[in-house]
Amino acid sequence: MNGKTQALLLKILFILFAFNTLTLCIYFTAHYKTSSSSSPHRKPTSENRFPFPENRHSSKPWPILPSYLPWSHSSTVPLRSCEAYFGNGFNRRVDLLKPNLAGKLAGWFRCWYSETLASSICEGARVRMWPERISMSRGGERIEEVIGRKEETELPKFRDGAFELDGGDTVVGKERVLADEKFLNGFVPAGEIQSHTMRALFGSFRVVSGNDFECQEWIEEPVVLVTRFEYANLFHTITDWYSAYVSSRVVGLPNRPHLVFVDGHCKTPLEETWKALFSSLKYTKNFSAPVCFRHVIFSPLGYETALFKGLTEGINCHGGSSHELWLKPDVQKTARLSEFGEMVRAAFGFPVDRQVERPPSIHNVLFVRREDYLAHPRHGGRVESRLTNEQEIFDSLQNWASNHRECKVNLVNGLFAHMSMKEQLRAIQDASVIIGAHGAGLTHIISALPKTVILEIISSLFRRPHFALIAQWKGLEYHAINLSGSHADPNVVIEHLLHIMTSLGC
Structure with missing residues (x-):
């Protein structure tokens, strides 16, 4: 390779790197302006970080990726286009609880629906999880310790109120259901999945009065909740990795989120990649008491990604x-x-x-x-x-x-x-x-x-x-x-x- 060719290649690489860096800056600047303009105007206390916490020192930054393109909620993404199949089509928004713009502290909850994938990415603020109301094995054990354990004991079963949302003063007296059957049928359809754990999770959600919303343990940084099924098989695990990655990008997280597994599976070598991709990892049953999230994202099942759907739907993308x-x-x-x-x-x-x-x-x-x-x-x-x-x-x-x-x-x-x-x-x-x-x-x-x-x-x-x-x-x-x-x-x-x-x- 002569000197001119090397110089040309270096120039091309520099231009591509600069292009991707500029794209990221433009996207995140626009995203934060939008988030800021829709946020309630309150004093900057530890209780009002909306939607992201101020202190992100323990979150890993996103790397610069040559193939990165901005993720958006634009309705101009064509239905059943390749962009839509691979996650950039979560563009139908539904608010189950809107932010309280009057300035009083409360939670919020919304979902982004993809008609192409028939799946939703949901997120909320001031969400409380009760581990004791989720029936499943502890999870995270060495496989040699749990030989013979049945699969049904590893998958979560949710009691009413397993997850709660701070309704502020919008709830007077008795708690109320967050997601009714009509919402679940429209935005979290069961499809071909016999045991749809995320649908059951949303069905357990209750909106409670702000007076009843207290927590001794708060997780300040964004957290993605993931339910796994076939956690030891690389193909199925990659569908979960991809779903969690897409969820993080779609909601516009500024850094890589932390993870909580809402399942009771034992450890496998594939956890090495979960920990590398995201900022940290815990199992639901690692928490001994109710835990509250400032900002939590619910990742769709890996079965609902193009990687899995393409096996039967014939996704003609290149x-x-x-x-x-x-x-x-x-x-x-x-x-x-x-x-x-x-x-x-x-x-x-x-x-x-x-x-x-x-x-x-x-x-x-x-x-x-x-x-x-x-x-x-x-x-x-x-x-x-x-x-x-x-x-x-x-x-x-x-x-x-x-x-x-x-x-x-x-x-x-x-x-x-x-x-x-x-x-x-x-x-x-x-x-x-x-x-x-x-x-x-x-x-x-x-x-x-x-x-x-x-x-x-x-x-x-x-x-x-x-x-x-x-x-x-x-x-x-x-x-x-x-x-x-x-x-x-x-x-x-x-x-x-x-x-x-x-x-x-x-």
Whole structure:
């Protein structure tokens, strides 16, 4: 690369960085002006921080993301466009309790509804949670301590008043229901979800008199409440990560929020990423007494994200450049998954403001393996085989790579079950090609770099579109080997890989 080319590339990178920085500044400045103009004019005491607390010293800042685009509540986002499917379509607002503009201290509660996703992101101020009124296991235990525990004991069951909202002087005498059946049917529909925990949570909400609203423990900074179902599976967990991320962006949080799990699941290695993405993490049952939130956000279920809905709804979206979409919006393109993938990488300290330089003559081929591990208390510790001769395929690829003369190929053994999340992400970002049998580990391609190529080996028993869709939504090159059973011919796999390597100039 000559000096002029290097100078041009540096200039382009600087312009893109400046563009994203300016976008963030404009968005947050406009957002805070709007919030400020709608806030009650009161003395700046610790009781009237609306909607955000003044002291945010313990919250992590948002990283600068090259693919970031502003999130809005604009009604101009087209219905069922890619922006709407990936979270930028929560534009129908309903206020269940409006801020008291008369200057008297009280709570507020509102929801942002997406007609495209049939889902709501709700938020409120001066909300009290009673852990004793939520029936579930404690949560956060080591998995070895709770072997055999039933799933139904881990999912929350809410008694009336599990959550309460400070109604100030709007409530006289008896408490009242916050969300009636009509609201729930319209804004938190059950859909295909048999046990809709967020719907049940909102149904438990009561609005109480300000005279009855007292707390010994206050959480001053914004908190996102999350209910998880399949918490040990990477694909399902990423839908929850994405939902919590979108919720934080849609309501315009200035920093990464803190998290509270409203479930009783035990610990898994995936909590490492929850803690990296957000500012802190607690379980509901960590609180021994009622706790009050200055500002709380309720994240929709991961089942209600495009990542899950796309498996049955056929979301025809393609990955696009955020810069191009900023200049010319396209209803069939999205940069949201790229933005989120950058967020995950940034959370673990990987640079996202520049691409990883790969020498053209050296390529890492990451083979994602399926390994036995103890996933949850009811799991036997063995994973279902999707490729019966996986070891044979790996050994054949290793022999091929060691004898490949056109360029140097490093075959990386992706034993993810025995790697930290940071090690997994490093392997993903360093890979030119990611290959593997259909399995949750391939969900990591959300964090892959733009020019990464995906090769999925698909058993006839697991012919599902998860990773083809993620690659499409990210704009990644994708190839598949569809098997007639679950046994792959090593020569066929090598032939496909050789074709990919040739396209990479190797």
